[in-house]
Amino acid sequence: MQGLIELLQQYNVLAAFWMTIRLTLISAVGALVLGTIIAVMRVSPVPVLQRFATTYVTLVRNTPLTLIVTFCVLGLYLFMNVRLLPPSVDPKAQLFTWAVVALTIYHATFVAEGIRSGINTVPQGQAEASRAIGLNFGQVLGQVVLPQAMRAAITPLGNTFIALTKNTTVVSAVGVAEASYLMKNMIEFSPQLLFAIFFLMALGFVILTLPAGLFFSWASAKWRVQR
């Protein structure tokens, strides 16, 4: 116990989890935006966009996240020196941005699939009725189908969000100082506290994911479309 308290004074566990939370929230917003665009492209009347969206989802979904993260950071950022922010920005922020981009690219495919399954739950009559009153594709989708689809997609989107929370640990592979990176350092520094450290960090993830799961099941029941 004494040792653990000393260790907690030495390592900033809260800062590591704050990094996890920031990675999760920013990537979640990015994945929601990109995923919605991909889903709309998939149901659009333009065959080129449909095919591009399908190809994107098939390719990215079947690639390991670890590969995407290492490709973006080790390959593009460190090896090829591709920067997303101006060179004056410090390397830590550059690394963080690349990590968020990698997480966004990967999870956008799951968001797109979730929204697509949501669109599938909207009865055809809704789209037919909208067309009958003269709405065009953008209006049918934006004002009638997507609002209902999003509400039906809360459960799959929530599952993706929880998976994203856990998947942020993958970016420790390229040295982003989030929770699992800190856990590794702490165990290497004081291996005699292996169990205590693991259960402490695991507890952190239980605290992050459990309320999220409860919230999403509450939300999907509250905003369920009555049919």
Add this chain to the structure above:
Amino acid sequence: MSAAQATVLFDAPGPRAKARNRLLSILGTVLILALVGGLVYGLRGQLTGAKWVPFLRPDTWVSYLLPGVLNTLQAAVLSVVTASVLGLGLALGRMSFNRPLSVLCTVLIEFFRAVPVLMMMLFVYFLTIFVPVIANLFPGPLVQLKPLVAVVAGLTFYNSAVIAELLRSGVGSLPRGQTEAGLGIGMSIGQTRRLILLPQAITAMLPALVSQLVVIVKDSALGYIISYPELLRSSQTLASRWSNSIAAFLVAAALFILLNWSLTRLAGFLEGRGRARQAGRMVQLEEIDVNAVDRGVPRGL
């Protein structure tokens, strides 16, 4: 998205819509080409012929890529087997009428699902290094098995929880008549579960299990972090020899995609076959002549 519903969102295009779609197609193509072209242009130094030549050499495949694929498959297959066994145990435990056992299994399942796979992998990896009792299980050359054990253990914990929940929902979704019939012929509730409900749930779970294998193959790439020589790690070892990192990433990605795409196809095939079998059964049930049953002579006996 079914084809019927894809078209219900917009009218069959008239002349103006056709012209607009053509314009959008051209714009989209230009945009996509610009995106891909920009990427290729930015990476042009790494995509020259010289960077691909190593992939024509047999020793590249024999010493790096194929062992990488085999190690990935080895970890995945071992994990799916152990996860199935543990998952069956957890499902039985959670459904058990023994309250403490059921609570314990519920807590374990929720814990395994909430904690990131990488953390469990790291935990087991450090167990094999820092805990003397466990470290002694790997004497001499067996030391190199430690990363494999850690990868398989991490994958097993997470996926056993997933499989346990799949089994439980499978049992829950069976018609109630199955349980009633089991109890009706004098089986205990435990016997009914083990002999009637679980076998059906396991058969129904087979396609989902193959789909789960895709997740396991992808997650096995986490072994990269604890230097398990799976496909990603071996492709980068290769790249450090030829300094063709970008090309090696792309080849590794292509191999992963090929592997997972085949597994997805297999899952789809198994699901289609399962549905066909089930459909056949349903038809037979409906074909039974009610009058014949009433007379005590059911058809098909």
